[in-house]
Amino acid sequence: MPLTSGLSGARVLVTAASQGIGFGAARAFLEEGARVVINSSNSSRLDAAVGRLAPIGEVHGVVANLKDRTELDRLLAETRAHLGGLDTLVYVTGSPRPGVFMEQEYEDWARAAELLVVSPAYLARRAAETMLAQRTGGRMVFLTSVAIREPIPTIATSNVCRIAIAGLVRTLARELGPKRIRVNGILPGYIATDRVHEVLADAARRKGTTPEAERTALVQQIPLGRIGTPEELARAVLFLGSELSSYVSGAMLPVDGAILRSVG
Ligand SMILES: NC(=O)c1ccc[n+]([C@@H]2O[C@H](COP(=O)([O-])OP(=O)(O)OC[C@H]3O[C@@H](n4cnc5c(N)ncnc54)[C@H](OP(=O)(O)O)[C@@H]3O)[C@@H](O)[C@H]2O)c1
Numbered sequence: 001m002p003l004t005s006g007l008s009g010a011r012v013l014v015t016a017a018s019q020g021i022g023f024g025a026a027r028a029f030l031e032e033g034a035r036v037v038i039n040s041s042n043s044s045r046l047d048a049a050v051g052r053l054a055p056i057g058e059v060h061g062v063v064a065n066l067k068d069r070t071e072l073d074r075l076l077a078e079t080r081a082h083l084g085g086l087d088t089l090v091y092v093t094g095s096p097r098p099g100v101f102m103e104q105e106y107e108d109w110a111r112a113a114e115l116l117v118v119s120p121a122y123l124a125r126r127a128a129e130t131m132l133a134q135r136t137g138g139r140m141v142f143l144t145s146v147a148i149r150e151p152i153p154t155i156a157t158s159n160v161c162r163i164a165i166a167g168l169v170r171t172l173a174r175e176l177g178p179k180r181i182r183v184n185g186i187l188p189g190y191i192a193t194d195r196v197h198e199v200l201a202d203a204a205r206r207k208g209t210t211p212e213a214e215r216t217a218l219v220q221q222i223p224l225g226r227i228g229t230p231e232e233l234a235r236a237v238l239f240l241g242s243e244l245s246s247y248v249s250g251a252m253l254p255v256d257g258a259i260l261r262s263v264g
Contacts, residue, residue, distance in 0.1 A: 005242040008033035011083035014064060014090040015075075017125070018045040018170040020193035022092035023053075024230025025237040029088070031056040032238065037079045037253060041065045041094070049050045066119045067111075068091055076126045089127040089140045091120050095195055098202050101156040109146070118162040124172060128181060137180030142169055146187045146256050154202060166252055173250030182249035184240040189256025190218060190227045194254035225259035 007029060014026040024037045026049075035058040038187050040046045043063045050061040062080040064071040079086060096112035097104075102201035120142060131138030143218035145152075151159035165185050172183040190196055200211040200218070207214075219226060236255045254260050 003234055003244070004230055005032045005238055006044075006087075007242050008237070010034040010087045010242070011079075011085050012036045012090065013039070013075075013079045013083075013086055013127070014092065015039045015090040017090075018042060021188065021191055021230055021233055022090070024091050024234040025052060025092070025241075027056065028231070028234035028238050029241070030059060032086070032242070033057065033165040034062070035083050037062055039075055039081050054061065058262055066123070067114050069122060072119065072123050072126060076123070076130060078137075080101075080130060085134050086127055087129045087138055089123070089138075089179055090237055091140070091142045091239055093119065093143070094127060095198075095241065096155075096157045096161070098155050098199065099157075104156055108157055109160075112161045116158070116161035120165060121168055124168060124183075128172070128176060131181050131186040132176075132179055137182075139241050139245075140181070140183045141237055142183070142185045142239075143246060144185055144187055144252075146189050146254060146260050148187065149254075149260055149262055154199070154206065160263040168252050169252060177249055182240075182245070184245070184248060184250065186236055186240065186255065187234070187252055187254040187260075188228070188233055189254065189259045190222065191255075192227045192229055193232050196227065209236055211257070222257040222259050226257065228255065228257055 001254050012029045014033045016022045017026045017038035026036050029036050037060045039062050045062040046063055046208045050165050053059045062075050062078045064075040144162045147159045161263040169185040178259055200214040203214045204211045233255050
């Protein structure tokens with residue numbers, strides 16, 4: 001098989017993509033010739049993102065709040081209307097409120113579970129229906145976090161809820177594999193987006209330091225000696241979201257500069 005992504009003309013949905021990791025992934029698919037729908041919850045930010053991506057290729061924006069069931073239904077329906085089907089789903093999402101475990105109330109857990117457990121499972125179900133009806137297989141890539149392997153104290157709800165993605169990926173890979181739908185996950189470490197700035201600012205507030213001091217301390221923990229870029233993460237998404245990974249399904253791939261210490 002030639003070492004190309006084969007994504008020219010592929011129909012791709014990237015959620016939570018007005019900026020950051022999702023935006024970087026969408027741009028990478030467009031550069032490979034895919035036709036792309038990007039989503040976010042804020043129409044002006046999404047319009048701006050579509051405007052930046054439009055010179056590269058065919059891109060459409062669909063505003064939808066990933067926490068809302070009817071909006072998820074509409075997101076899939078509008079994606080099909082724009083692209084005529086779906087070959088690759090890339091699931092990125094927003095972040096729950098940060099905080100250590102003892103700061104989290106019942107409502108925080110409920111909101112985090114809705115965002116990080118229910119929403120990806122429901123969207124996967126809807127995307128799978130579309131892919132099954134096409135009978136041409138498909139690919140799903142779910143973004144989660146290294147925090148599911150090694151919990152990060154100040155994002156307690158993420159540590160707990162994002163682990164559901166690992167169960168979702170393995171469950172779907174087993175159930176949908178016979179229909180040639182491959183399902184994989186990615187565990188980003190620290191990728192240079194607004195979210196990382198927020199995490200560093202939050203850590204600085206808690207410890208009475210500065211974001212710069214927190215960044216220096218963080219980088220010292222990363223064996224590759226730096227925070228990753230959205231472009232570097234996007235290459236892993238392209239691999240799992242294309243036929244370059246044709247015999248990979250049910251995998252959880254860290255893209256983390258080797259910050260994870262644990263084995264397995
Ligand atoms: N950056 C990292 O190092 C890192 C590492 C591990 C995990 N993560 C996680 O990966 C995800 C993406 O991270 P990022 O760094 O790209 O964050 P980011 O720069 O803050 O971008 C978040 C994106 O999510 C969208 N969004 C937020 N809430 C949404 C909702 N309810 N419905 C639809 N879209 C929504 C935002 O768009 P609108 O505001 O326009 O809706 C935005 O496009 C986050 O869940 C983050 O916690 C990030």
